[in-house]
Amino acid sequence: MSEAVTRTVTTSPGLLASLDPLLREWLPRQRWFAGKGRPVTGFSQVAATELLPPGGKLGLYHLLVRAHQPVTPVPGAPEQPADCYQLLIGDREALPPRLAPALIGHVADGPLAGRTVYDALYDPRPDELLLEALRTGARVGALRFERDGSRRIRSALVPRLVTSEQSNSSVVYGDTFILKLLRRVVPGVNPDLELPLALAREGCDRVPAPTAWFHADLAGESYVLGVLQPFVQGAADGWELALRELAKGEDFAAEARALGRATAEVHMALARTLPTVTLGHTQVQQLVDGMVERLETAAQAVPALRPYAPGLRSAFEALATLAAEGRTWTAQRIHGDLHLGQCLRSPGGQWWLIDFEGEPSKPLAERRMPQPVVRDVAGMLRSFDYAAHSADLPAPGWADTCRAAYCSGYAQVSGVDPRTDPVLLRAYETDKAIYEVVYEARHRPDWLPVPMSAIHRLAADAGTPAPSTPSSPPSPRRPRP
Numbered sequence: 001m002s003e004a005v006t007r008t009v010t011t012s013p014g015l016l017a018s019l020d021p022l023l024r025e026w027l028p029r030q031r032w033f034a035g036k037g038r039p040v041t042g043f044s045q046v047a048a049t050e051l052l053p054p055g056g057k058l059g060l061y062h063l064l065v066r067a068h069q070p071v072t073p074v075p076g077a078p079e080q081p082a083d084c085y086q087l088l089i090g091d092r093e094a095l096p097p098r099l100a101p102a103l104i105g106h107v108a109d110g111p112l113a114g115r116t117v118y119d120a121l122y123d124p125r126p127d128e129l130l131l132e133a134l135r136t137g138a139r140v141g142a143l144r145f146e147r148d149g150s151r152r153i154r155s156a157l158v159p160r161l162v163t164s165e166q167s168n169s170s171v172v173y174g175d176t177f178i179l180k181l182l183r184r185v186v187p188g189v190n191p192d193l194e195l196p197l198a199l200a201r202e203g204c205d206r207v208p209a210p211t212a213w214f215h216a217d218l219a220g221e222s223y224v225l226g227v228l229q230p231f232v233q234g235a236a237d238g239w240e241l242a243l244r245e246l247a248k249g250e251d252f253a254a255e256a257r258a259l260g261r262a263t264a265e266v267h268m269a270l271a272r273t274l275p276t277v278t279l280g281h282t283q284v285q286q287l288v289d290g291m292v293e294r295l296e297t298a299a300q301a302v303p304a305l306r307p308y309a310p311g312l313r314s315a316f317e318a319l320a321t322l323a324a325e326g327r328t329w330t331a332q333r334i335h336g337d338l339h340l341g342q343c344l345r346s347p348g349g350q351w352w353l354i355d356f357e358g359e360p361s362k363p364l365a366e367r368r369m370p371q372p373v374v375r376d377v378a379g380m381l382r383s384f385d386y387a388a389h390s391a392d393l394p395a396p397g398w399a400d401t402c403r404a405a406y407c408s409g410y411a412q413v414s415g416v417d418p419r420t421d422p423v424l425l426r427a428y429e430t431d432k433a434i435y436e437v438v439y440e441a442r443h444r445p446d447w448l449p450v451p452m453s454a455i456h457r458l459a460a461d462a463g464t465p466a467p468s469t470p471s472s473p474p475s476p477r478r479p480r481p
């Protein structure tokens with residue numbers, strides 16, 4: 001990855017230096033900040049593009065900045081570049097009350113001295129400018145806005161920022177489109193654009209087709225920065241729906257079955273349009289090595305995992321043993337971070353899958369590798385478990401029923417029931433639960449007991465076919481919503 005500092009149409013030298021103390025304090029508080037737990041010690045500019053000049057009623061800057069944070073060096077491992085974030089910074093003399101939540105701070109010196117800077121995505125005017133750039137296929141400095149010419153984008157749609165918890169930031173335009181602005185960006189082909197485009201080409205209507213997108217071309221590398229797609233009106237996500245049914249004491253089996261069918265449709269379309277490969281002994285051993293390594297890293301980071309490590313490891317070893325005996329698996333492009341929150345149901349009852357970015361913490365190359373479809377299935381199975389643990393009422397057997405219905409829906413469309421491969425399923429479910437433990441420890445410590453109860457079950461049962469719910473979770477504490 002290039003560390004080159006590329007200045008585009010910046011007309012404010014010293015801009016980043018003057019924002020530095022404010023950003024150090026503001027950035028780590030953002031939900032989408034990936035480097036939680038380590039202080040930010042400084043920034044370097046990757047690109048700065050002036051979208052509206054300073055000094056007027058509103059100034060607007062598009063910044064790509066690396067946030068430097070101390071890291072413990074790993075002997076022999078290559079040094080990782082600091083994470084690069086996309087920021088849209090506005091400056092005004094003072095913020096109107098409606099923009100108070102967007103405040104970054106008051107600039108003490110430099111080109112914006114005396115001005116108030118803020119996260120401009122909260123402000124309709126900058127959001128309108130972004131949509132107009134997408135609509136017209138604009139080029140501004142290194143920023144290139146592109147669109148699918150066959151789809152119409154109406155101008156003057158009213159924007160509103162989505163305020164729910166997200167790994168990125170999204171703006172809805174008039175309930176017609178949604179623009180996802182990626183926050184932590186890396187150069188290369190981004191699966192959040194690549195896969196929906198491939199699925200649209202394949203005619204798969206389980207995924208909203210990208211209408212427009214934009215990227216930055218810097219030092220020969222392209223960074224995907226945002227994707228505009230049709231907004232599924234009146235949709236509820238699978239997580240909300242599942243919790244709603246749980247609160248009413250209702251089961252969710254019919255929806256879980258429909259979700260299984262939708263997942264299989266997407267998998268089959270991806271397998272038709274993008275390469276599939278066969279994983280033999282060597283590849284599966286590499287896969288297993290990755291799982292074991294993630295377990296070790298996770299156990300370093302979250303001490304509560306340590307007593308379970310031998311049991312968890314045996315789930316991975318069982319997979320390696322099957323591979324050594326000559327068993328092979330097919331791998332293909334998959335969603336990569338599938339859970340109930342990534343599924344939207346429109347009022348007509350159709351399920352859509354969104355957010356093909358993969359697990360945000362993994363390197364892009366890894367996220368784009370063909371993998372067994374069971375990995376997505378395991379993500380959904382974990383999600384039913386999460387929902388059951390988050391319910392206000394006890395729901396014995398709820399997750400079991402959903403998990404079984406989801407697998408049978410999947411089998412109905414694909415002809416293959418994921419439960420017929422229990423060793424692979426358990427290995428992926430274990431890998432996912434370990435990921436979740438780290439994710440929750442970092443982002444939502446109150447939720448840690450949810451994946452920990454799965455860890456308890458998976459470690460105890462390693463090597464035997466997967467049961468569906470933990471028999472004795474280590475903590476009954478329910479997460480705060």
Ligand SMILES: Nc1ncnc2c1ncn2[C@@H]1O[C@H](COP(=O)(O)OP(=O)(O)O)[C@@H](O)[C@H]1O
Nearest residue numbers: 166167168169170178208230231232235354355
């Ligand atoms: N096409 C869409 N139609 C309606 N809502 C959407 C659409 N895409 C995303 N959303 C909403 O935006 C939220 C965040 O989108 P997502 O792609 O998951 O972003 P992130 O990677 O930031 O989590 C989703 O949970 C969903 O509520």
Ligand SMILES: O=P(O)(O)O[C@H]1O[C@H](CO)[C@@H](O[C@H]2O[C@H](CO)[C@@H](O)[C@H](O)[C@H]2O)[C@H](O)[C@H]1O
Nearest residue numbers: 166167239337339340341359382383386436439
């Ligand atoms: O925000 P993303 O969609 O990129 O995904 C991350 O955050 C998710 C939580 O918002 C996290 O999902 C975990 O919690 C969900 C309930 O909130 C649950 O349905 C999922 O099964 C569970 O993994 C996801 O892991 C993380 O990558």
